[in-house]
Amino acid sequence: MTDAIGYERIGDIAILKAQNPPVNALGYDVRVGLMDGIARAETDGAKAVLIYGEGNTYFAGADIREFGQKPKAPGLPEVCDRIEASPLLVVSAMHGTALGGGLEVALSTHYRIAVPSARVGLPEVLLGILPGAGGTQRLPRVAGTEAALDLIITGRHIKADEALKLGVIDRIEDGAPRDIGLAYTRELLDQGAPRRPVSEMDAPAPVDFDAVYDSVLKKGRGQISPATAVRAVQAAAELPFAEGMKRERELFMDLMNTDQREGLIHAFFSERAVGKLPELKGVEPRPLSAIGVIGGGTMGAGIATAALLSGLTVTMLEMTPEAAEAAKGRIAGNLQGALKRGKISPEKFEALTEKALTLATDYGALKDADLVIEAVFEEMEVKKKVFTQLDAVAKPGAVLATNTSYLDVNQIAAVTSRPADVIGLHFFSPAHVMKLLEVVVADRTAPDVVATGFALGKRLGKISVRAGVCDGFIGNRILSTYRTCADHMILDGASPYQIDKALEDFGFAMGPFAVADLAGLDIGWAVRKRKRAEGLDPRARDSSYADTLCEGGHFGQKTGKGYYDYAAGPRSRVPNPDVLPLIEAERAAQGLAPRAFTDEEIVRRYMAAMVNESAKVVGEGIARRPLDVDMTLLFGYGFPRYRGGPLKWADLQGLPGLLEDIKSYAKEDPYFWEPAPLLEQLVAEGRNFDDLNKEAAA
Numbered sequence: 001m002t003d004a005i006g007y008e009r010i011g012d013i014a015i016l017k018a019q020n021p022p023v024n025a026l027g028y029d030v031r032v033g034l035m036d037g038i039a040r041a042e043t044d045g046a047k048a049v050l051i052y053g054e055g056n057t058y059f060a061g062a063d064i065r066e067f068g069q070k071p072k073a074p075g076l077p078e079v080c081d082r083i084e085a086s087p088l089l090v091v092s093a094m095h096g097t098a099l100g101g102g103l104e105v106a107l108s109t110h111y112r113i114a115v116p117s118a119r120v121g122l123p124e125v126l127l128g129i130l131p132g133a134g135g136t137q138r139l140p141r142v143a144g145t146e147a148a149l150d151l152i153i154t155g156r157h158i159k160a161d162e163a164l165k166l167g168v169i170d171r172i173e174d175g176a177p178r179d180i181g182l183a184y185t186r187e188l189l190d191q192g193a194p195r196r197p198v199s200e201m202d203a204p205a206p207v208d209f210d211a212v213y214d215s216v217l218k219k220g221r222g223q224i225s226p227a228t229a230v231r232a233v234q235a236a237a238e239l240p241f242a243e244g245m246k247r248e249r250e251l252f253m254d255l256m257n258t259d260q261r262e263g264l265i266h267a268f269f270s271e272r273a274v275g276k277l278p279e280l281k282g283v284e285p286r287p288l289s290a291i292g293v294i295g296g297g298t299m300g301a302g303i304a305t306a307a308l309l310s311g312l313t314v315t316m317l318e319m320t321p322e323a324a325e326a327a328k329g330r331i332a333g334n335l336q337g338a339l340k341r342g343k344i345s346p347e348k349f350e351a352l353t354e355k356a357l358t359l360a361t362d363y364g365a366l367k368d369a370d371l372v373i374e375a376v377f378e379e380m381e382v383k384k385k386v387f388t389q390l391d392a393v394a395k396p397g398a399v400l401a402t403n404t405s406y407l408d409v410n411q412i413a414a415v416t417s418r419p420a421d422v423i424g425l426h427f428f429s430p431a432h433v434m435k436l437l438e439v440v441v442a443d444r445t446a447p448d449v450v451a452t453g454f455a456l457g458k459r460l461g462k463i464s465v466r467a468g469v470c471d472g473f474i475g476n477r478i479l480s481t482y483r484t485c486a487d488h489m490i491l492d493g494a495s496p497y498q499i500d501k502a503l504e505d506f507g508f509a510m511g512p513f514a515v516a517d518l519a520g521l522d523i524g525w526a527v528r529k530r531k532r533a534e535g536l537d538p539r540a541r542d543s544s545y546a547d548t549l550c551e552g553g554h555f556g557q558k559t560g561k562g563y564y565d566y567a568a569g570p571r572s573r574v575p576n577p578d579v580l581p582l583i584e585a586e587r588a589a590q591g592l593a594p595r596a597f598t599d600e601e602i603v604r605r606y607m608a609a610m611v612n613e614s615a616k617v618v619g620e621g622i623a624r625r626p627l628d629v630d631m632t633l634l635f636g637y638g639f640p641r642y643r644g645g646p647l648k649w650a651d652l653q654g655l656p657g658l659l660e661d662i663k664s665y666a667k668e669d670p671y672f673w674e675p676a677p678l679l680e681q682l683v684a685e686g687r688n689f690d691d692l693n694k695e696a697a698a
């Protein structure tokens with residue numbers, strides 16, 4: 001036996017205890033341990049076997065770190081079949097999360113008991129695969145085809161009570177898993193309860209699998225694992241169990257060999273790695289219970305909403321009582337959303353808006369705050385004024401944060417008497433919804449202030465990424481480059497609608513022009529004006545058609561028109577007929593002859609621009625690791641998760657080919673397409689971005 005599974009005998013019951021922290025993942029040792037444990041119980045006279053997990057959980061799934069490596073026998077399907085086929089009565093006692101392979105093991109045992117807080121699910125499609133150890137064959141037999149399809153396609157976790165209703169577990173009991181499991185197994189033995197192999201149950205009822213497949217494929221925006229899983233469940237309904245298992249394995253292996261699986265696994269580990277910074281090891285964050293927010297516009301109100309929902313008290317500072325009331329209205333509106341979705345009760349809503357939130361118009365009200373975030377107008381002089389006033393009142397040790405999206409945090413810090421306490425916390429709008437937080441570390445920011453930024457992000461349920469100071473930090477800097485690439489393609493002959501469609505087909509939640517309409521065209525207009533005032537590089541390609549739209553009062557969704565016309569509502573966009581003539585006039589004025597672009601070329605150029613700038617951001621140390629860029633784009637910019645992020649995508653394409661393309665684009669536009677030194681270096685050394693991630697983790 002391996003150490004990963006402990007063996008114990010209590011009377012005629014053999015107990016197999018999983019002891020593979022942190023989540024009892026079903027790696028090689030655990031699989032061998034289960035096989036050996038069942039065999040030992042069978043030979044040493046036991047009548048029943050109880051399986052449970054030590055620590056926080058029953059088995060949370062296959063060991064994801066083994067994916068992509070050569071499989072080592074026994075595989076999990078074999079283990080599950082062995083457990084189910086045992087002549088002994090086999091029982092699972094579940095706590096924590098029985099996910100993926102974990103639930104598949106449970107479904108191969110004959111009875112299942114769980115504590116009330118246990119959750120179960122088959123989240124494999126979220127990792128780009130499908131349940132590969134009988135989950136698609138056993139779950140529909142136990143819970144019915146429709147319920148199984150729902151769980152397998154969405155990957156959602158369900159609580160014990162829902163699992164009980166579906167027949168996935170047989171009983172819920174509070175207590176230690178070992179104790180409730182032993183009592184239940186004893187009871188079953190005393191009753192003479194029969195073994196109950198799920199594989200011997202009737203095949204589940206068929207549904208219109210083709211229709212489900214089509215609708216799931218469409219909803220997946222290019223992601224194939226959920227739709228493929230439908231075909232595996234179909235096999236459960238149409239084939240004998242053993243053949244259904246074979247079909248499941250084939251489909252599982254097909255998915256295992258896809259880039260999508262690699263992208264999703266990269267996302268899984270990167271979202272956990274992103275907040276782990278060597279520099280913060282052992283650094284304690286400062287205490288956080290009361291925060292201040294300066295400015296109650298959309299962003300400030302969103303930040304306040306997120307903070308209130310996380311249990312922090314919030315003082316909202318505005319210029320006038322009327323503006324403060326308006327801010328409160330915005331916060332209450334946001335919280336109404338949480339109330340409607342059942343996330344908070346009416347009493348909680350009342351407590352958050354009336355007790356946890358304080359309105360103020362005097363900086364003195366911020367004197368007790370542990371952390372203050374300003375979310376005022378995006379202009380350096382305005383920010384400096386705010387920080388001067390804040391510096392005068394904030395208590396010693398308070399963290400002073402700016403939500404600027406591109407301004408120099410060092411300059412802002414320099415107006416205070418305590419630059420070590422100043423940090424950038426760049427939220428994304430709507431801040432109570434969007435998952436990304438850029439923690440912008442200035443030259444003099446103290447490590448415990450950085451740790452506090454990450455602690456706040458964690459508390460608010462955000463994915464926090466460390467960024468250095470530069471124009472636009474990680475995300476907006478890269479955005480500005482790939483947006484410029486899209487603007488260039490328009491001048492050269494593509495239309496905004498073709499570009500949006502090509503990128504949405506690639507998997508982006510929205511194309512760049514639809515995004516611009518959503519964010520407000522006035523934002524880009526202000527940036528263009530600022531950059532022109534600062535002096536454009538003489539080689540830059542400027543254009544004014546978007547300015548003309550703004551001058552006409554068309555700022556996108558909020559005014560009903562931008563690149564698109566939203567007369568029929570925000571979700572039913574149609575091209576604004578004024579846009580193409582404006583673009584044609586611009587091309588004519590600049591003497592540019594339009595050419596045709598294929599969708600493939602659009603995607604390639606756009607992605608190449610994104611990768612090249614991302615490589616510069618990593619090379620300059622603005623992002624510490626490639627995975628920090630990947631997570632920024634995934635959680636803040638609608639990048640398709642199943643592609644892992646721009647630098648994971650680049651690795652999967654092959655860096656040499658990408659660099660060649662960038663060099664060929666650079667012949668037309670040497671300034672814009674200048675290859676990133678880091679990209680050139682990696683190609684020269686035959687390495688890729690993931691190698692850098694691995695080196696950083698080592």
Ligand code: CAA
Pocket residue numbers: 022023025060061062063064065076097099100101102104123124127130131132133135269272273
């Ligand atoms: N394999 C390997 N490592 C895993 C893992 C897994 N299945 N699940 C979690 N871990 C690791 C995490 O990477 C993390 O490691 P570090 O501490 O080094 O970062 C550690 O375990 C703790 O995980 P979390 O930080 O996520 O802890 P949590 O308490 O917030 O969440 C969890 C626990 C709900 C189990 C969550 O980790 C999770 O959802 N895990 C994935 C579960 C899953 O998808 N299982 C299906 C696997 S695929 C499968 O089973 C295929 C099949 O059909 C054969």
